[in-house]
Amino acid sequence: MKRKNISLLLFGLMLCIGLVSCTSQKSTLDVTSEEKALFDSDDEEPVEIADDETEYEIIIIEPGFNTWLNSIARPEGYYSQSFLESRNAIMVTTWNQRAMQPLRWNPNLYEMQINYDPSIDYGYEVNYKLYNYFIYFQRKYNQRLGPFLPRI
Template structure:
């Protein structure tokens, strides 16, 4: 592993993307939910996402199923929302919801699963906290 760790923390949330080598997360071996913790990883651990947030796991069960949105759709939303998140994180006097930046590089192919989880967490976060991270309005999946 190169040891390059990208992450952000909000209250009881931690999303960590670990970049170990070039490539993407195509062969996901497991998605485990334990005590509202979701871990997505593959054998080579090129990228990993871990989310700790009370209520997110049950919310995710009601979200759009995997494959409903294309990876390019998820990446487009993530890029805009992460950019707005980082602006709020860098603004003095901004809400204490945005404590640190999210390092999300649109030139890296994180794969479908990482983008799916990030998209759904950012949707959940906006709906739960009644905030808007850009021109794309988050919506509940029915």
């Protein structure tokens, strides 16, 4: 069986380079000291979601994200799948637009486009972890991927 991939590979240490010069939308977020510690973590345990039923996979390599997901993010089931899908569609669109504009947006943050089709049912787990990665990313790098504040 072929496995389709939604791959998001980010290397946190490289992402910090050039943040000062990055043109981005700034927002004031209440980032806790616990979150800040996770943002500075060297823990690079990848988050992998592979579901044979849906045949889709997402791999996220970002220091601190796995621990953040398990300790700070809202638990699975908190959001409905339709909520996650609608937010992911918005944030993927913004992400991909920025990935295609490396002179305007920091190419160390937006390294590659994300292949996400809102008309495909990726299942709850893929949408949950992708959504939470976007929240983590926005809070860590002070970015906005949509018209809403990235809250927990």
